[in-house]
Every structure is written in C-alpha cells, then in structure tokens.
Amino acid sequence: MGTVSNVLMFAEWWLYFGAAVAFYFLTVGIERIDENARGAYVFRPLLIPGVLLIWPLVLWRIAVLERNKPEGFGRYRPLRTAHGYVWLVLFFAIPAIFVTAMLLKQTWPADIPAVRLSPAEAVSQ
Amino acid sequence: MSGSKKDPFFVGYLSVPEGLKLFLIATVALLLGCFAALALTIGGTQDDPGDGAFRFDWGRQTLIGILEASPYPIVHVTKGTKRIPTGSTVLLSGNGKRGVQSRTTPLDGELVEISGVAIKRGNIEMLQLRGGRNGIKKVAGSVQMPSSKLLGRWRLSGEICDGKCFTGTMRPGRRLSHKACANLCLINGAPPIFVSSAPVNGTRFFLLVNSEGEALDNKFFHHVAQFISLEGTVEKRGNLHLLKADLSSLKRVP
Amino acid sequence: MSVKYTPVQWNANKYGYDLVLIGMVVLYILSFLNVAPMFLDHARPTDGPIVRARAFGTCAFLLLTIILCIGPLARLDARFLPLLYNRRHFGVLTSVIALSHAMFVMDWYFNFAPQSKLEGLLGANTSYGQVLGFPFEVLGLAGLICLGILAATSHDFWLNFLTPRLWKALHFLIYPAFAAVVGHIALGSLQSQDNSIFAIVVGLSTALVCGLHALAAWKERGCDKRGNADAGWIIVGDAGDIEEGRAKIIKLPNGDRVAVFRHKARLSAIANACAHQNGPLGEGRIVDGCVTCPWHGFQYRVADGRSPAPFTEMVPTYRLKLDQTTVLVDPNANEPGMFVEPTALPEHMQ
Structure with a gap:
C-alpha cells in the first residue's frame, strides 16, 4: 500500500497548503483584488472549500490581478474551443464505457456443471 | 413580468410571466412524478441479497473443539450447542475485518474453547470470536484430529x-x-x-x-x-x- | 453581481426553485427507503447502509442527468430557461447527495478494518488492468471531486475572480465527471445486479443527455450564420428582419458573435456573450430599455454595453452602418462599455 499512502499524503498536503492560501486570501488577499468584497464578510466562509480544492489556480489569479494589467477581450470571449472535447466525451467516451461494460457483464454460471477430472481416493491424515 | 403573453420571457428576479406558469407547473409535476416513480422502480427491483446473517438471535455460542490453525483457522467441534452441534466445523474470524491468526497460530492442533457470535449461510458457519482469551483459550484434554x-x-x-x-x-x-x-x-x-x-x-x-x-x-x-x-x-x-x-x-x- | 457579495441573493423564484429541488430529493429518498422495500419479498433485507448508499447514489445520478439536460433543453425551447436560472443550487444539492452516497459506502464497506477508510478505498482493489473488477470506486471518487470543485466555485465571486472564460472552462468538468460517474455505475452496480431495470435507466439517461446535446448543437449550427464581408464590414442582413426589442446574432470571421438589437426603431450592436456566464445576450429581450440576458437576467444598455448603476458589468460594443436597408457591422470590437450612437432606421421602416 506504498502508493496509496503517498497519494493520501499528497492529498493531505494539498489541503494544508489550501488552508494556508485560504487563510491569507480570505483575510487580506481578497480585499486587494476585488473591491466588491471589501466590507463583505458573510459570504467569505463559502469560498473556503473552493480555495482548498483549487488553490494553485487561486494563487495564479491573485498574481495576475495584482499586476493590475487590463485583461483585454479575453474576458469577454466565450470558450468555444472546449466544445470539441465535450463532443468527444459525450459521443465517444460515455457510450463506449456503457456499451463495453454491458457487453462484458457476466451472468451467474448456473448451467455450467461441476466436472470431475479424476476419481476420489480416501486418504486419512 | 416581461414579454407578451404569447411569447413570454422569463427574468429570474421578476415574477414568472403568465404565459409560462402552466408550463412550469406541468414541468415540476412531471419531475416530481418521475422521481417518485423511479425511486419505486429502482428501489423495488433490487436483487435478493441471500439469507446469510449474524445469528445474534442464537445468543453467544461457546464451543469446544480442535483447532486447525492453517491454512485458515477452523475448529472441529467436539462439544457443541443446540445451534452448532458436535461434529460441525466452523470458520473463525475476529471483529470486523480482522482475522484471528495471531491468536490461533500458537494453539494449532490443541483442544480449545471458542466463544462468540455465529454467522451462518447455508451449510457454512463462522464464529466471530470475542476479544483475547474470552474468544479462544486452550482447554485440557486431547482428541484426535478428524480424518x-x-x-x-x-x-x-x-x-x-x-x-x-x-x-x-x-x-x-x-x-x-x-x-x-x-x-x-x-x-x-x-x-x-x-x-x-x-x-x-x-x-x-x-x-x-x-x-x-x-x-x-x-x-x-x-x-x-x-x-x-x-x-x-x-x-x-x-x-x-x-x-x-x-x-x-x-x-x-x- | 457588482454589488457587495452576499452568500446567496435570494428572490421568490429561487425559493420556489429550491423548494422543488428539495421536494424531489425528499420524495425520492423516502420512496426508495420506505415504500419500495414493500415490493421486495426477500428472506432477509439488504443491509440498511447499502440500501441508503443505493438510494442516495441513484438519486445523485438522476439529478446529474437532469442538470445536464437543462442546458440543451433551454437552447431547444426557451420555455425551459427558468430551469437554468438557479442551476447552481441544483449542482450544489447534487454534490451533497453524491457525498452522502460516498459516506454511506465508506462507513460500511471500508469501515471496521485495521486500515483507515481511505487506505481501504484506494488500496484494497488494485486491478487497474482489468475492465471487470476495475476499482470503480476511484471513478466515483473522481466524479465526486469534480462535482465538489463545481459546487465550491459556484458563487458569483468565483466567476468574477477567475473570469467567465476560465470559470466556464473549469465548469466543463461536468462532462468528464458525468463520464466517470457512468463508468462508476456501469463497472460497479450494474455488474452486480441480475435485475436490469437500473441498467435500462442508466442507458436511457445517458442517451437522453447525449441526444439532447446533439439536437441543440445541430439547431445552433443551423442558425449560426457567418456574415459575408463587404469592404471590411460584415453584412448582418436586412434591417426589417429584426423585431422590435429583439436581436439578430451574427458570427464574425474571428468566431466571435455579435447581437444586433432593435430598440425604439434604432439599431445597436453588442457582443453576444454576457459578462456574467457568457449567456447568449442576442437570445434575450430588451426589458426596461436594457438588453436582458436570458440566463440570469443581467442587463446592459444597448448603446454602451454597460449595466445600469449600481452594477458595473460591461460588454464590448460594435459599430453599425446601413446600406439602404442592409445592416453592416464593423468586425473590430470597441472597448467594453464604449458608447456608440445607435443607428436610426430609415423612416419607412420605423
């Protein structure tokens, strides 16, 4: 179970880092980068799970926003490139998974008899 | 409310347009109906899980028998109970997902008293032992290992x-x-x-x-x-x- | 939104929406746990924790199916738009139900062992090289993590903070999550039941999700007209085709979409993507003088693409000109919020 304990340790540290980022972000960072958050405290605990899960993304966005550069039109451009991969998932991956699993499904071998391959012999220990 | 009655336009923070009300009520009714029906259909067609069970209703079983520690600990019962009669062979286990090998290995081949709750399915019987020496201990006497x-x-x-x-x-x-x-x-x-x-x-x-x-x-x-x-x-x-x-x-x- | 953040901006429709959601879940779970067993004639009942895991697991799957159907349904028929309005609460509830399913499983199958529950979950079955016998639990876990990320980032703050583009990209995780969940069910539960009712339900659900997405994409492709160029300007079409208070959407050579609105016999063009969640503004209406997004009702003034105070959202605007009755748009977007004088329609068209 060596791999498993490594995975679990990684997850644990991920959450520790997330907690540290959440503490900084929700007390100090958020007011520096989002003026709507200034003076608004009640909603902040709602953000904790999100920061715990995606804190690297949070750090990256803080860095971008702190540089205070205009973000151009990217912000207003919907993401259409993702549609291709949605098609791949919906029309290839999901049907393939479902059909494969159903084709491989086993039925209880009720009709397969027990086959004697060699005769019995009585042996006492 | 916005949009004409014939061509309603829903805006979340305004009241629902008249032309949409009936449609939404029907949708909600359909969703609730489908959910109730699916719960009954899926829940009402689960497979039979078999008749194996913990036999707490038998009370604590205390048996005497010969322990065979390997490959897996079993006891050939020489003094049984009404529920698990003499001549039965029972598998042993500890609490939960725990084996009892650490307790049984030193007692291999000995006459032992075992105590715990029975688990039974068809002709297979297991005893989930109590903790420590309450669950298994050596007793005096000697009996032949069954053939x-x-x-x-x-x-x-x-x-x-x-x-x-x-x-x-x-x-x-x-x-x-x-x-x-x-x-x-x-x-x-x-x-x-x-x-x-x-x-x-x-x-x-x-x-x-x-x-x-x-x-x-x-x-x-x-x-x-x-x-x-x-x-x-x-x-x-x-x-x-x-x-x-x-x-x-x-x-x-x- | 652009006022101070609050945990939830409640209104009557959201209360109604959530009430229906909770009603669905309560009805489902109570029927599954208390009524359905009356139809079973088993010598001994299935373990309580397993029945609860099944009830919550199947409920989460059905909720996820509906969530995935709402988007394409709303594109196919605008009357379904109210279902989209508070979809995020739908998603959060689904994650909670899925998490409950996971907890019932963890506290039963992976409890009572010397190993921790997570060690048991990840370490007991390592047959990653097999289809049958594959550790389907990890697929469920992957789906659960995706749903958790979506639920945890559903607050409007995240939209604003991550930008709609990145937020959307993150929320496309719903599709791999659905695939993982279908795999989780197909390799676990469906392999372990002789009765095929649930297999049929899962098959129909996936077919419904995939089918509706295909239909909606096909419909959108049908309406997606790419404007022809005329000396750098793009032809939108005849001004008479645009109804009062509504828009015509045109696709620019760079792939962006422009919504050309007619308001009080004057034409204005703004970007089609709402600054909130990239909802299709051109499918909205003009309400109280503002373009109103069909998804969540965000509003923009037609002439400058700015939300009315106190809100601060804005979208890019575009320049228009008329050649007789033909409308043409300059494909170069203006800065978001830049005022463009609306183009008056010729008198005979007013």
Whole structure:
C-alpha cells in the first residue's frame, strides 16, 4: 500500500497548503483584488472549500490581478474551443464505457456443471 | 413580468410571466412524478441479497473443539450447542475485518474453547470470536484430529468471496460492487470461500486454498467477485470442504 | 453581481426553485427507503447502509442527468430557461447527495478494518488492468471531486475572480465527471445486479443527455450564420428582419458573435456573450430599455454595453452602418462599455 499512502499524503498536503492560501486570501488577499468584497464578510466562509480544492489556480489569479494589467477581450470571449472535447466525451467516451461494460457483464454460471477430472481416493491424515 | 403573453420571457428576479406558469407547473409535476416513480422502480427491483446473517438471535455460542490453525483457522467441534452441534466445523474470524491468526497460530492442533457470535449461510458457519482469551483459550484434554477425505480433482465454476461478508456479515456480500470490501477482508485474514454454481458432495461452498493447501497469495485478489472456473482437488476436512485450486487453471466464464 | 457579495441573493423564484429541488430529493429518498422495500419479498433485507448508499447514489445520478439536460433543453425551447436560472443550487444539492452516497459506502464497506477508510478505498482493489473488477470506486471518487470543485466555485465571486472564460472552462468538468460517474455505475452496480431495470435507466439517461446535446448543437449550427464581408464590414442582413426589442446574432470571421438589437426603431450592436456566464445576450429581450440576458437576467444598455448603476458589468460594443436597408457591422470590437450612437432606421421602416 506504498502508493496509496503517498497519494493520501499528497492529498493531505494539498489541503494544508489550501488552508494556508485560504487563510491569507480570505483575510487580506481578497480585499486587494476585488473591491466588491471589501466590507463583505458573510459570504467569505463559502469560498473556503473552493480555495482548498483549487488553490494553485487561486494563487495564479491573485498574481495576475495584482499586476493590475487590463485583461483585454479575453474576458469577454466565450470558450468555444472546449466544445470539441465535450463532443468527444459525450459521443465517444460515455457510450463506449456503457456499451463495453454491458457487453462484458457476466451472468451467474448456473448451467455450467461441476466436472470431475479424476476419481476420489480416501486418504486419512 | 416581461414579454407578451404569447411569447413570454422569463427574468429570474421578476415574477414568472403568465404565459409560462402552466408550463412550469406541468414541468415540476412531471419531475416530481418521475422521481417518485423511479425511486419505486429502482428501489423495488433490487436483487435478493441471500439469507446469510449474524445469528445474534442464537445468543453467544461457546464451543469446544480442535483447532486447525492453517491454512485458515477452523475448529472441529467436539462439544457443541443446540445451534452448532458436535461434529460441525466452523470458520473463525475476529471483529470486523480482522482475522484471528495471531491468536490461533500458537494453539494449532490443541483442544480449545471458542466463544462468540455465529454467522451462518447455508451449510457454512463462522464464529466471530470475542476479544483475547474470552474468544479462544486452550482447554485440557486431547482428541484426535478428524480424518480428511480427498474427493478427487474437479473443475468448478463460481465466484471467490470473502468468508466473512459472504457468510452473512453483509447482505449482499458478493459480486463486483463488493470486490474492494472482499479484498480488504481477505488482506486482513478472512478465509476466502469459493461459491460454486454446482454442488460437489452436497456442498456449494468451499474454503479456497492454493494447490499446496496453503493460504492464498495476492494474485488471487484480482479475480475476486468475478465469475470464473477453477480446477483443483476437493478435500473434506471434518465437516468442511476445501478446494485446493491451481491459479493457472483459472478462467473467466462468459 | 457588482454589488457587495452576499452568500446567496435570494428572490421568490429561487425559493420556489429550491423548494422543488428539495421536494424531489425528499420524495425520492423516502420512496426508495420506505415504500419500495414493500415490493421486495426477500428472506432477509439488504443491509440498511447499502440500501441508503443505493438510494442516495441513484438519486445523485438522476439529478446529474437532469442538470445536464437543462442546458440543451433551454437552447431547444426557451420555455425551459427558468430551469437554468438557479442551476447552481441544483449542482450544489447534487454534490451533497453524491457525498452522502460516498459516506454511506465508506462507513460500511471500508469501515471496521485495521486500515483507515481511505487506505481501504484506494488500496484494497488494485486491478487497474482489468475492465471487470476495475476499482470503480476511484471513478466515483473522481466524479465526486469534480462535482465538489463545481459546487465550491459556484458563487458569483468565483466567476468574477477567475473570469467567465476560465470559470466556464473549469465548469466543463461536468462532462468528464458525468463520464466517470457512468463508468462508476456501469463497472460497479450494474455488474452486480441480475435485475436490469437500473441498467435500462442508466442507458436511457445517458442517451437522453447525449441526444439532447446533439439536437441543440445541430439547431445552433443551423442558425449560426457567418456574415459575408463587404469592404471590411460584415453584412448582418436586412434591417426589417429584426423585431422590435429583439436581436439578430451574427458570427464574425474571428468566431466571435455579435447581437444586433432593435430598440425604439434604432439599431445597436453588442457582443453576444454576457459578462456574467457568457449567456447568449442576442437570445434575450430588451426589458426596461436594457438588453436582458436570458440566463440570469443581467442587463446592459444597448448603446454602451454597460449595466445600469449600481452594477458595473460591461460588454464590448460594435459599430453599425446601413446600406439602404442592409445592416453592416464593423468586425473590430470597441472597448467594453464604449458608447456608440445607435443607428436610426430609415423612416419607412420605423
């Protein structure tokens, strides 16, 4: 179970880092980068799970926003490139998974008899 | 409210347009109806989980018998109870997903008193021992180990289960959705049971061991809970059947 | 939104929406746990924790199916738009139900062992090289993590903070999550039941999700007209085709979409993507003088693409000109919020 304990340790540290980022972000960072958050405290605990899960993304966005550069039109451009991969998932991956699993499904071998391959012999220990 | 009655336009923070109300009420009714119907359909067609169970209703069972510690600890009962009569052979387990090998290994071949709660499914019986010496202790006396009888080499089809859950700790305690749980029991020392689709010598349940008669190694774990065929020698020890299986003969059945 | 953040901006429709959601879940779970067993004639009942895991697991799957159907349904028929309005609460509830399913499983199958529950979950079955016997639990876990990320980032703050583009990209995780969940069910539960009712339900659900997405994409492709160029300007079409208070959407050579609105016999063009969640503004209406997004009702003034105070959202605007009755748009977007004088329609068209 060596791999498993490594995975679990990684997850644990991920959450520790997330907690540290959440503490900084929700007390100090958020007011520096989002003026709507200034003076608004009640909603902040709602953000904790999100920061715990995606804190690297949070750090990256803080860095971008702190540089205070205009973000151009990217912000207003919907993401259409993702549609291709949605098609791949919906029309290839999901049907393939479902059909494969159903084709491989086993039925209880009720009709397969027990086959004697060699005769019995009585042996006492 | 916005949009004309004929062409309603919903804006979340305004009241729902008249033209949409009926449509939304119908949609909500349909959703609620579908959910209730699906719950009854899915919930009302679950498979029968079998009749294995913890027999708390039998009360605590205290038995005396000869302990065979390997490959998996079993006791051939020499002084039984109304529920588990003399001549039975019972599998042993600890609490939860724990084996009792650490307690049984030093007592191999000895006459012991075991105490705990019975678990039973069909003709297979297990005793979940109480803790420490309350669960198993050596008692004075000597008895002959019951004879063993070889019943020939067989090819059987069925499923490898863990003896703890399958016997009745969990209902259902088998098939692929239970595989990880079964593996966890086996890793921690529960006896593996081969459930055959066809009986040999009147039983469909076999304590599964390797071809040398030893406890299974990890390679078997990949095949737990699937429907497979296996070749091996069937042996009756006391009142329990063993299947000494060749891993090389293992095949998945369709 | 652009006022101070609050945990939830409640209104009557959201209360109604959530009430229906909770009603669905309560009805489902109670029927599954208390009524359905009356139809079973088993010698001994299935373990309580397993029945609860099944009830919550199947409920989460059905909720996820509906969530995935709402988007394409709303594109196919605008009357379904109210279902989209508070979809995020739908998603959060689904994650909670899925998490409950996971907890019932963890506290039963992976409890009572010397190993921790997570060690048992990840370490007991390592048959990654097999289809049958594959550790389907990790697929469920992957789906659960995706749903958790979506639920945890559903607050409007995240939209603003991550930008709609990145937020959307993150929320496309719903599709791999659905695939993982279908795999989780197909390799676990469906392999372990002789009765095929649930397999049929899962098959129909996936077919419904995939089918509706295909239909909606096909419909959108049908309406997606790419404007022809005329000396750098793009032809939108005849001004008479645009109804009062509504828009015509045109696709620019760079792939962006422009919504050309007619308001009080004057034409204005703004970007089609709402600054909130990229909802299709051109499918909205003009309400109280503002373009109103069909998804969540965000509003923009037609002439400058700015939300009315106190809100601060804005979208890019575009220049228009008329050649007789033909409308042409300059494909170069203006800065978001830049005022463009609306183009008056010729008198005979007013």
